[in-house]
Amino acid sequence: xxxxxxxxxLRQILLSPLSWIVLGVSQLVTGWWFLLxxxxxxxxxxxxxxxxxxxxxxxxLVVLPFFGSVLLLAMLLLGAALLxxxxxxxERRSGxxxxxxxxxxxxxxxxxxxxxxxxxxLVLLAIPWMLMPLSLEAGTVLDRGRLLSACLGLVLLAxxxxxxxxxxxxxxxxxxxxxxxxxxxxxxxxxxxxxARFMGGYPDALLAYLSALSHxxxxxxxxxxxxxxAYFLLFTTGFLVFSVRRLDALRMQA
Amino acid sequence: xxxxxxxxxxxxxxxFAERRAVRDVNLEVQRGEVHGLLGLxxxxxxxxxxxxCGTLAPTEGDVRLAGIDLLxxxxxxRRQLGYLPEVPPLHLDTTVEEYLRYAALLRRVPRRRCxxxxxxxxxxxxxxxxxxxxxxxxxxxxxxRVGIAQAIIHEPAVIVLDEPTxxxxxxxxxxxxxxxxxxxxxxxxxxxxxxxxxxxxxxDRVTILHQGRQVFQGRPGGDSSSHRVRLRFRVQPPLAMxxxxxxxxxxxxxxxxxxxIVMPVLDSALDALVKLSVDQxxxxxxxxxxxPTLEQIFLELTAGREAA
Numbered sequence: 001x002x003x004x005x006x007x008x009x010l011r012q013i014l015l016s017p018l019s020w021i022v023l024g025v026s027q028l029v030t031g032w033w034f035l036l037x038x039x040x041x042x043x044x045x046x047x048x049x050x051x052x053x054x055x056x057x058x059x060x061l062v063v064l065p066f067f068g069s070v071l072l073l074a075m076l077l078l079g080a081a082l083l084x085x086x087x088x089x090x091e092r093r094s095g096x097x098x099x100x101x102x103x104x105x106x107x108x109x110x111x112x113x114x115x116x117x118x119x120x121x122l123v124l125l126a127i128p129w130m131l132m133p134l135s136l137e138a139g140t141v142l143d144r145g146r147l148l149s150a151c152l153g154l155v156l157l158a159x160x161x162x163x164x165x166x167x168x169x170x171x172x173x174x175x176x177x178x179x180x181x182x183x184x185x186x187x188x189x190x191x192x193x194x195x196a197r198f199m200g201g202y203p204d205a206l207l208a209y210l211s212a213l214s215h216x217x218x219x220x221x222x223x224x225x226x227x228x229x230a231y232f233l234l235f236t237t238g239f240l241v242f243s244v245r246r247l248d249a250l251r252m253q254a
Numbered sequence: 255x256x257x258x259x260x261x262x263x264x265x266x267x268x269x270f271a272e273r274r275a276v277r278d279v280n281l282e283v284q285r286g287e288v289h290g291l292l293g294l295x296x297x298x299x300x301x302x303x304x305x306x307c308g309t310l311a312p313t314e315g316d317v318r319l320a321g322i323d324l325l326x327x328x329x330x331x332r333r334q335l336g337y338l339p340e341v342p343p344l345h346l347d348t349t350v351e352e353y354l355r356y357a358a359l360l361r362r363v364p365r366r367r368c369x370x371x372x373x374x375x376x377x378x379x380x381x382x383x384x385x386x387x388x389x390x391x392x393x394x395x396x397x398x399r400v401g402i403a404q405a406i407i408h409e410p411a412v413i414v415l416d417e418p419t420x421x422x423x424x425x426x427x428x429x430x431x432x433x434x435x436x437x438x439x440x441x442x443x444x445x446x447x448x449x450x451x452x453x454x455x456x457x458d459r460v461t462i463l464h465q466g467r468q469v470f471q472g473r474p475g476g477d478s479s480s481h482r483v484r485l486r487f488r489v490q491p492p493l494a495m496x497x498x499x500x501x502x503x504x505x506x507x508x509x510x511x512x513x514x515i516v517m518p519v520l521d522s523a524l525d526a527l528v529k530l531s532v533d534q535x536x537x538x539x540x541x542x543x544x545x546p547t548l549e550q551i552f553l554e555l556t557a558g559r560e561a562a
Contacts, residue, residue, distance in 0.1 A: 004359055012348075099343035099404065101309040103360040104332035252311035 001105075005113025006120070013086065013121050022082050026075035027128050033071050034132045037062045059143045063133045067150045067220045072129060076154075076161055077186045079125045083118040084165035084182040085175035088247075092173045097250075107247040111240055115166050122158035130154065146222035153219030156232040160212060161186055163239035170246040189235070190216075258285045259321075260334070260411045260442035261306065266315035268301055275301045276466045279315070283412070283442040283459075288434060290457035290474065291446040292548075294556055298466040299446040300340060303416050306444070307337040320411040333362065336410040336441075340417050342401030346390040350381055350400055353389060354407055361408035371407050379403040379433060395426030402433060406441070413437055415445035419452060431456055454548045462555055469555045474548045482544040483524065486513040488537030495534070499526045515544060 013019050045061050048054075066072070091097040100110055130151045136142055161182075168181035188195075193204070193211030208214045212235070215228040261283040268276045276298040283289045293299050304310035306317055308324050308331065317324040320334040345353055354372045363371050376382050379399045384392060389400060398418060405413055418434065419427045434456055437443050447453050453460055454474045462470035482504075490511045497505040501523030506515045518524050524541075531538045 001362065004365075008356060008359060015347075094343075094346075095339065095341045096343035096345060098309060098337070098339040098341075099357065099360065102307045102332060102335065102337040102339075104329045104335075104362055105360055106329065251309060 002109050002113045002116065005110065006116035009114050009117035010120050013083070013117060016086070018082060019121065022079055023125060026078065026125055030072055030075060030129055031132065033069060034062075034066055037066055038136070058136055058140050059146055062136065063142070063147060063150065064220060066133065067129075067154065068217060072154075073157075073190060076122065076126065076158060077183055077190075079122050080118075080161035080165040080186060081179040081182045083121060083162060084169045084178040086169075087114050087118055087166055087178075088169035088243075089172050089175045089178035092250075093175065101251045107251065108244045111166060111170075111243045111247065115162060115240060115243075118165055119159055119162040122162050123155060126154050126158055143222070149222045149224050150220045152224065153216050153228075156219070156229070157212065157216055159236050160189070160232055160239075163236040163243075164189065167239040167243045167246070170243045170250075259283070260285050260319070261289075261444060262318045263306065264315050266302065266305055266312050266317065268298075268305060268310065269313045274466055276305070276463070277314075279461075279463070279468050280471075281306075281444070281461060283444050285411070285440075285442050286438055287442055287458045288438045288456050289442070289444040290453035290460045291444060291463065292448065292450070292453050292460055292552060293446075293463035294448065297463040297556075299463055300416055301466075302463065303337075303414050303444070303446055304339075306412075306414055307335060308332055309337075333408070334411040336405030336408065336413045338401045338405045338413075338415045338418060340420070342397055343404075344389050344397060344400060347388065349386050349388055350392070350403075351376070351385045353400065354403055357404035358407050361410075363408050371409075375403040375407040378406065378436070380429075393426075395422050395429065398422060398426070398430060399433070402430070402437075406437065409440070411442060413441045413443045415443065417446055417448075419447065419449065427452070450547075450549045450552060460548065462552060464556045470551060482515050482517045484508070484513060484515045484540070484542050484544045485527070485531075485538060486510065486540035487531060488512070488539055489535075491531070491534075491536050495530070496527065499523060499530060502527065513540075 041058060041061050045056075049056055049061075088097070091100070130147075133142065133147055164185050165178075165182045168185060169178045172178040172181055189210070189212045191211065191213065193208045193214050209231070212231075215231045218225060218228055259282055261281060263279055263281045266276065266279040266281075267274065279298075279302055281289065291299050291302060301310065305312045306319075306324075308317075308328055311325075317331075319331040322331040322334065324331040345356070348356070351372060354375055355368060358368045358371045376385050379402055381396070381399055381403060384396055389397060392400070402415070402418065405415070415434070419430050422430060431452065434443060434445065438458075445456075457474050460470070460472065460474045461468055491514060493505060493507060493514065496502070496514055496516065501518060501520030503517040503519050504515075505517075507513075508515055516523075516527065518527075528538060528541075530536075
């Protein structure tokens with residue numbers, strides 16, 4: 001049931017022109033950013049690296065900044081915001097959510113089905129980003145393990161943002177509001193640590209733990225720790241559970 | 255056919271904070287029956303229907319769909335239910351067929367039966383011609399039919415329709431009424447309306463809600479046992495002579511001086527009256543039973559209680 005729902009929902013997402021615009025624009029932007037990094041490496045870093053006999057290479061100077069870039073995260077967030085508009089909020093506004101409420105369907109099935117579709121869409125968005133660094137294999141040797149770890153980080157981040165989008169969509173009746181909420185929650189989650197350091201000037205352990213970036217960055221650097229995995233699992237599950245609870249309440253009370 | 259009660263509520267009520275929107279509603283709808291839920295705007299019709307569909311939790315009472323308690327086994331009970339809300343829950347950007355396939359999926363129609371279910375619903379609601387059009391481009395009448403199609407796609411025991419003919423033009427209203435008439439064969443149908451003739455022509459039983467209370471339940475034609483008869487003559491009959499016929503109880507004059515309304519308590523009384531008319535040359539033109547119309551019942555029950 002969940003998979004059938006997910007498949008149907010993914011097809012609906014891919015039927016909408018807006019999804020394709022987001023897919024297209026994000027590839028254009030990230031592709032351009034990737035080329036820029038490669039170009040920068042070739043013209044500026046390569047000579048220096050060779051000169052000082054540094055252990056750094058393409059992996060550190062192209063792949064890492066690419067996956068760690070704000071641009072990439074912003075594009076992922078854009079995709080999540082788009083998802084938030086349609087996952088639930090749209091149906092709440094039009095009233096067609098009554099169809100879901102009166103159906104013999106557990107809200108957990110509904111949330112999971114739709115979530116999987118949203119997650120799949122974000123992964124679809126991210127797949128070309130994972131393939132771009134692979135193109136470097138034509139001219140150099142890549143650290144496959146680190147690349148894999150970075151890809152895992154990206155997928156986990158997509159999973160988290162899709163769950164945020166799901167939750168934002170469940171708590172707002174207006175699609176634009178859902179998109180905005182996703183962006184805000186997403187930005188806070190990603191950057192709460194950096195923001196606090198900027199404001200307070202000193203690192204805070206709790207905020208550092210809460211921040212998604214402090215768990216994403218080790219993955220990009222190739223450190224797959226259980227702490228990071230647990231963080232993503234915990235927060236993703238948390239947002240999904242909240243979504244189910246919210247819908248259950250809406251079903252019987254609104 | 256045995257009596258098979260498909261929808262049953264007992265003491266159903268809903269409270270919104272301090273306000274009791276609905277209280278003590280008892281309904282029973284059998285297979286093959288159309289039940290009308292009648293009331294002014296705000297009487298609690300939609301609230302009641304939503305409680306039947308499990309999209310609103312009752313604060314008191316219970317609901318059984320095909321014998322299954324909706325609150326105890328919500329998933330199993332909802333399988334027996336097709337619901338058309340006031341605003342049809344359509345996805346405007348899909349085609350009719352796609353939408354119905356989705357509705358079948360949500361209702362857990364097994365994958366291999368989906369196609370047949372969609373074809374069947376399209377056929378029954380006369381939608382085959384528009385099956386591949388986007389719902390956005392359909393007229394309101396068609397959209398309403400799509401809404402009904404999604405409600406019957408999984409062959410539910412109980413069909414709940416919330417004001418299915420609201421906002422339609424007369425021809426569309428007729429089409430939807432025809433459809434409801436057909437649905438009654440295999441299902442129990444309950445629908446709400448504030449259009450009296452519609453309820454009168456379609457329903458086997460009627461429940462009138464007023465300010466959240468069930469104020470009437472019965473056949474829309476009224477009780478035929480206490481019927482009165484209206485007679486109209488070519489000339490004005492002397493009331494005293496009519497009243498003298500034995501076996502007639504009340505004799506009333508009407509606005510029309512040529513007509514009287516009588517209440518025969520003996521079967522022979524009408525024969526005697528007709529004979530009298532022939533003998534006296536009054537020239538009987540019309541003889542018709544007077545039943546309290548639904549409108550009379552409705553207005554009587556809902557009038558003058560606004561302040562209550």
